[in-house]
Amino acid sequence: MILTNQSLYREKPEVVAKKILGMVLVRKYQNTIVSGRIVETEAYLANEHPASHSFNGRTKRNEAMFGDAGQSYVYSIHRYNCVNVVTEVKGVPSAVLIRALEPLSGIEVMRELRNVENIKRLCSGPGKLCQALHITKEDNMTRLFSDQSSIQIASDHYKHNSIVTTTRVGISKAKELPLRFYLAGNQYISRK
DNA sequence: AGGAAGATCTACT
């Protein structure tokens, strides 16, 4: 298991979205390592994209998207949180939403935090995986490539299946764009 | 100060 380099995230979000598929999201939570393989992502492009949070300019909420590549952007929607990885250079507000994980370690902790037994339902959605890994607004703007951070993205050189590309989920604008990616045949994605 | 919208999830039918 090796940490990722920050330079990985300086590329376009649709490139990063595919690169981090198959990598592992690692959370240090109360002396336990809670982790899962990233099996589903979505790209949100800088500016001019009506579906992106950054479309209407910089606000307190989307501040992290304007920051440097490789840091987290955590936002809340209804009663849940979702976590993104910021991409491209500082000042360009693009990001990749992590939509689903295949649980790897700390599964009992996930079950407690989620109050759900079925392993396929622990992390099969952006709000669910944040609950399972206890990711909150406190974790906004965490450097995911640093070994100092309590949330990281790492690689275990897993050889994954081919990547399926579809339209994004749950948004009302620009929903026709093919910017959602997931691992073919994986059982832990949020939907087909 | 109040209201509306949202990159969601669960529990029903």
Added chain:
DNA sequence: GTAGATCTTCCTA
């Protein structure tokens, strides 16, 4: 499939 929960942020007044 659809309703309802119920949080944060932004917009308007």
